[in-house]
Amino acid sequence: MFAALLLSFAVIFVAELGDKSQLMAMTFALRHRWWVVLGGITAATTAVHLISVAVGHYLGAALPTHLLGILAGVAFVLFGLWTLRGDRLTDDEATRAERSTAPAFFAVTSAFLLAELGDKTMLATVTLAADNDWVGVWIGSTLGMVAADALAILVGATAGKHLPERLIQIAAAALFLVFGIYILIEGTFPAVPAVAIGAIAVVGVLLFGAALRVLPQRFRPPVMRPQPVPVEPLPSAVER
Secondary structure, eight states: OHHHHHHHHHHHHHHHTTSHHHHHHHHHHHHSOHHHHHHHHHHHHHHHHHHHHHIIIIISSOOOOHHHHHHHHHHHHHHHHHHHHOOOOOHHHHHHHHHOOHHHHHHHHHHHHHHHTTSHHHHHHHHHHHHSOHHHHHHHHHHHHHHHHHHHHHHHHHHHTTSOHHHHHHHHHHHHHHHHHHHHHHHHOTTSOHHHHHHHHHHHHHHHHHHHHHSOGGGSOGGGSOOOOOOOOOOOTTTO
């Protein structure tokens, strides 16, 4: 079991380096507290990899994934549009939002659950479980993915402290849209090379952003409208 754990940890950790899951983790870390993001990733990864090892151990084959990939892509496009739209909170709502982390946790968990179903790490876990101890594979693959994504969360959380909220919102929305388009194309046309899919996704988001920029200001998302210049108060008679 220990050998299977170490093997699975190494394989999944390396597979996750530079993968879309790390970029997703970084994006969520720009918007939410790091422990909420890490908790959601851990919950989703534990569930997905339990399914993976069950498939590998008992069936020796992967679940059909094209429909799951398409659903995940649609979900990420919606995440991107919602992030771009933004939310307006009253002071009381903002205070409650600061105290509550449940919505963010479920958003992260559901996003990673959809994205990882049918992903290469799930298929790698299925393959490992077919020839190794399934408990070791489950624990090792889960730890490997969580460790890789924790690195991305650290980067995202650190960057978020030094970036303006407006830039974070636009960047997060753009990344979600890229993920969504990428997953949609990958699920619909699995034979297309990953580099080509990535290029199409990036170009598509750039064109979408350019289209929004040429719209009249009232039709743009609030985050893409010019910000009002703060007016300096006039000096009082005492100050003069």
